[in-house]
Ligand code: SGN
């Protein structure tokens with residue numbers, strides 16, 4: 163009898179403490195640039211729903227990733243560890259070992275129901291989730307396949323961002339309401355080839371986007387920037403990327419999963435653009451600038467489809483009285499170039515791709531409308547979530563909880579950050595690692611390009627002038643190398659250590 167009473171009491175206490183734990187919704191998009199989010203900049207577009215999260219909580223103005231590429235960034239988010247520790251260094255050769263520790267496993271053991279829905283890009287069998295439904299690899303924009311927990315692939319009719327939101331709401335509907343939950347919504351948008359929902363095609367047709375100041379960069383003094391393969395001019399394809407289907411053999415790939423109704427809408431929008439382009443016969447700068455305008459229009463329309471669905475998530479939480487007890491985080495897996503340096507894509511430790519958008523609401527803990535200029539990283543997500551759930555943060559996690567920044571006036575953020583990018587394939591970006599302090603950035607390129615770069619971000623925020631080895635910078639360089647060595651030792655990056663010469 164006593165034992166039963168104890169068990170009832172224990173379960174009741176557990177239930178009470180579980181009730182106090184906040185729910186968590188993390189929305190992770192793909193390749194969404196902060197330049198294209200109005201919480202950060204009004205220059206290009208409005209994203210009212212992402213802004214809702216920012217207004218309800220904090221806008222991290224200095225959020226960064228440890229390795230600016232999809233799978234590796236998600237591996238860092240899951241594990242709270244750098245790529246060399248979680249083993250997933252690049253998309254092309256690494257395989258993620260899901261048996262290792264991750265935040266979801268901890269939350270589960272703390273009574274949370276967990277789910278990952280949408281893009282994961284770390285194989286199709288995550289661990290630590292009570293439910294998952296995953297887009298295989300990069301996934302498709304139209305009528306995509308989803309892989310379920312039984313390993314079976316199901317094709318769903320519709321547009322990917324809407325479908326991921328539908329599946330997320332279905333899971334929320336079906337969960338056990340007596341337990342806290344952690345839901346990761348992994349969006350494919352705004353990944354290449356920037357294909358919007360048919361309802362958003364043409365949304366920006368009347369807008370003429372200003373060229374970034376360094377659009378016509380000639381990469382003087384920056385060898386890695388010179389040898390890359392990610393320019394709008396040369397790398398971006400007329401057919402495949404910009405949907406001018408008659409221009410290339412593989413141009414069909416963006417539309418080959420569409421059903422006839424979707425295809426008819428696609429053709430109704432893109433075919434007249436193609437006819438107009440042919441009539442214009444553009445060459446040289448005129449053609450590159452046309453490509454830039456089309457890139458912006460497609461990308462921002464895809465982002466509009468994304469923002470609308472983020473609004474649906476927020477509406478769901480409000481409608482179901484979950485808003486007050488739910489942490490909402492919106493972030494991308496990294497930043498992206500919107501024509502800066504003449505580029506699209508990411509990978510570099512330069513600001514546009516090293517930085518990521520990150521906004522977070524946490525009612526009762528984060529004051530609405532907070533602007534944060536502390537250095538935070540994707541590495542910090544796992545420890546932050548465990549901290550919020552009132553759970554122990556494993557010493558192996560290399561990130562730091564961000565919550566003290568909001569709870570204590572005396573909390574101090576990072577002074578500097580360590581970055582390491584490994585992939586050496588598509589887009590020809592040389593592997594590199596480096597340190598960013600409040601004012602300077604020191605980068606060591608290796609393998610494809612061998613050498614150092616140094617930037618004074620105060621004088622040169624666009625990172626156009628490499629001052630490594632220039633007169634007057636010896637002392638600064640020596641100091642930065644010492645700090646970089648400290649970080650390499652702290653994070654135990656043996657490969658980087660060997661290259662500190
Ligand atoms: C694909 C893209 C690349 C992109 C990588 C990595 N090519 O390979 O442009 O850099 O993904 O992106 S595509 O022809 O398939 O579109 S990531 O977001 O997965 O890291």
Ligand code: CA
Pocket residue numbers: 192193231232495496
């Ligand atoms: Ca990505």
